[in-house]
Amino acid sequence: xxxxxxxxxxxxxxxxxxxxxxxxxxxxxxxxxxxxxxxxxxxxxxxxxxxxxxxxxxxxxxxxxxxxxxxxxxxxxxxxxxxxxxxxxxxxxxxxxxxxxxxxxxxxxxxxxxxxxxxxxxxxxxxxxxxxxxxxxxxxxxxxxxx
Amino acid sequence: xxxxxxxxxxxxxxxxxxxxxxxxxxxxxxxxxxxxxxxxxxxxxxxxxxxxxxxxxxxxxxxxxxxxxxxxxxxxxxxxxxxxxxxxxxxxxxxxxxxxxxxxxxxxxxxxxxxxxxxxxxxxxxxxxxxxxxxxxxxxxxxxxxxxxxxxxxxxxxxxxxxxxxxxxxxxxxxxxxxxxxxxxxxxxxxxxxxxxxxxxxxxxxxxxxxxxxxxxxxxxxxxxxxxxxxxxxxxxxxxxxxxxxxxxxxxxxxxxxxxxxxxxxxxxxxxxxxxxxxxxxxxxxxxxxxxxxxxxxxxxxxxxxxxxxxxxxxxxxxxxxxxxxxxxxxxxxxxxxxxxxxxxxxxxxxxxxxxxxxxxxxxxxxxxxxxxxxxxxxxxxxxxxx
Ligand SMILES: [Zn+2]
Numbered sequence: 001x002x003x004x005x006x007x008x009x010x011x012x013x014x015x016x017x018x019x020x021x022x023x024x025x026x027x028x029x030x031x032x033x034x035x036x037x038x039x040x041x042x043x044x045x046x047x048x049x050x051x052x053x054x055x056x057x058x059x060x061x062x063x064x065x066x067x068x069x070x071x072x073x074x075x076x077x078x079x080x081x082x083x084x085x086x087x088x089x090x091x092x093x094x095x096x097x098x099x100x101x102x103x104x105x106x107x108x109x110x111x112x113x114x115x116x117x118x119x120x121x122x123x124x125x126x127x128x129x130x131x132x133x134x135x136x137x138x139x140x141x142x143x144x145x146x147x
Numbered sequence: 148x149x150x151x152x153x154x155x156x157x158x159x160x161x162x163x164x165x166x167x168x169x170x171x172x173x174x175x176x177x178x179x180x181x182x183x184x185x186x187x188x189x190x191x192x193x194x195x196x197x198x199x200x201x202x203x204x205x206x207x208x209x210x211x212x213x214x215x216x217x218x219x220x221x222x223x224x225x226x227x228x229x230x231x232x233x234x235x236x237x238x239x240x241x242x243x244x245x246x247x248x249x250x251x252x253x254x255x256x257x258x259x260x261x262x263x264x265x266x267x268x269x270x271x272x273x274x275x276x277x278x279x280x281x282x283x284x285x286x287x288x289x290x291x292x293x294x295x296x297x298x299x300x301x302x303x304x305x306x307x308x309x310x311x312x313x314x315x316x317x318x319x320x321x322x323x324x325x326x327x328x329x330x331x332x333x334x335x336x337x338x339x340x341x342x343x344x345x346x347x348x349x350x351x352x353x354x355x356x357x358x359x360x361x362x363x364x365x366x367x368x369x370x371x372x373x374x375x376x377x378x379x380x381x382x383x384x385x386x387x388x389x390x391x392x393x394x395x396x397x398x399x400x401x402x403x404x405x406x407x408x409x410x411x412x413x414x415x416x417x418x419x420x421x422x423x424x425x426x427x428x429x430x431x432x433x434x435x436x437x438x439x440x441x442x443x444x445x446x447x448x449x450x451x452x453x454x455x456x457x458x459x460x461x462x463x464x465x466x467x468x469x470x471x472x473x474x475x476x477x478x479x480x481x482x483x484x485x486x487x488x489x490x491x492x493x494x495x496x497x498x499x500x501x502x503x504x505x506x507x508x509x510x511x512x513x514x515x516x517x518x519x520x521x522x523x524x525x526x527x528x529x530x531x532x533x534x
Contacts, residue, residue, distance in 0.1 A: 005276075005287060006274055006275075006276060006277075006278060006282075006286040006287055006291070007276065007277055007278070007283075008277065008278055008279075008283035008287060009277040009279040009283070011279075012279050015283065040284075040405055041281060041283075041399070041405060047397065066303065066404070067299050067300070067302045067303035067306070067404070068302060069290070069295055069298040069299050069302060069352055069353075070351070070352035071289055071291070071295050071351045071352075072348065072349045072352070074269075074272075075291055075292075076274075076291060079289055079291060084349070084352075085289055087288050087290055087295065087299070089299055089303075089404045097407060099404050099405055100284075101284060101285050101288045101290060101299075101402075101404065102288045103288050103289055117352075122302070122303070122306045133287070136287070138287045138288070140288075
């Protein structure tokens with residue numbers, strides 16, 4: 001089914017581990033097999049030690065809002081349908097230098113309309129939930145404040 | 148010899164088509180490019196056969212060969228392209244100046260031609276449905292447009308430094324007042340006050356309509372030659388005093404939220420080299436034309452280029468700080484991208500030349516130097532021009 005959403009190309013070797021993790025319900029962050037440094041967004045080479053060997057580390061999925069926007073039209077049709085909608089950048093609790101962008105929702109399976117955007121604040125605790133769009137699973141964020 | 152290109156090349160001609168943000172222009176991009184370049188060659192008092200160097204944006208839809216064939220240019224011995232859209236304008240002029248200073252060509256042209264006034268031309272609305280680049284970390288979440296990406300940085304900027312919407316309004320309102328003096332500006336006849344700003348519709352909170360640049364049709368060009376040859380031409384030479392590019396560590400285009408210090412943008416990297424290669428310091432500069440696709444890019448750039456400390460850029464805009472007449476640093480005296488036209492910041496180069504020729508509609512008294520910057524949040528570039 002055509003969703004009208006913009007989605008990642010799942011065939012890229014260096015980034016696929018992240019998206020595979022989402023599909024399996026885990027937030028996995030690329031981790032250098034040689035020096036252990038985590039990096040996000042994923043890429044083939046470790047910028048700390050130049051190793052091209054890497055694995056994926058499952059994170060707890062707990063984080064804090066680092067920043068957020070509320071998008072209003074004009075937007076692509078599929079996104080205009082849910083506008084105005086909040087998007088958050090989240091820093092992970094285990095590793096605050098790792099930041100991930102996602103929609104903010106009231107809970108698993110809910111959409112952006114379930115959030116009162118006036119209540120969002122930087123620093124709010126959030127945790128990851130996953131949503132399937134076409135053949136891709138994307139991370140979203142939710143928190144007790146919007147349950 | 149210092150080993151730099153300091154003052155060795157000069158802008159000797161400038162040309163522009165009409166700039167249209169409503170209704171657009173009839174001509175195609177190639178015609179617009181040729182008309183602007185033709186006007187710049189005439190302004191320089193030169194002939195097309197004198198031109199042997201070309202520097203352009205890699206986003207130009209029509210390239211060196213078309214431009215050269217239409218204008219009847221002679222043999223070209225230098226041509227260079229610069230990437231990253233809004234980051235490129237100053238770099239095209241800088242590459243042209245380097246080529247002239249190092250003997251790769253005698254007369255170079257740099258330009259930008261663009262048709263974006265029509266709503267159907269919005270780049271973000273033409274995104275592919277599947278992404279294999281860095282946009283995959285933002286687009287699926289709903290950050291579809293440049294404004295969404297800059298809004299994310301702006302919210303954090305406001306949070307970390309206590310920046311207010313009223314301070315962003317200072318940027319929009321000052322530039323509008325400058326445009327109200329400039330008959331070429333799209334917003335020449337439209338005033339803007341704080342109430343209108345604060346009640347405007349949101350585009351991506353915390354950014355409203357008036358924090359966003361215009362979308363425009365138009366083309367602009369400059370001609371660059373050696374300082375020696377410039378002295379025999381009709382206009383006072385406008386020297387390329389210093390030039391630099393900037394691509395900071397761990398940068399990601401437009402969505403620089405993933406690095407250690409996201410509010411330290413590319414301007415910091417460009418500034419280091421720019422000032423190092425200059426006789427001037429920030430407090431010596433008469434005025435500045437700062438890339439302003441979005442209002443917060445001006446305070447962030449003021450910090451990056453060292454006009455104030457980090458976190459102080461927004462306060463710098465207060466009490467008429469950016470005004471053409473008596474401001475701490477007169478900024479975007481033509482109205483800039485917010486209120487004159489958005490042509491990837493090339494109109495900022497033209498306005499700098501006007502200031503240094505004494506021809507601006509918001510003329511800074513005794514202007515002797517002007518900083519021009521390209522896009523903050525993409526790999527960027529900057530120029531220091533002087534007369
Ligand atoms: Zn490593």
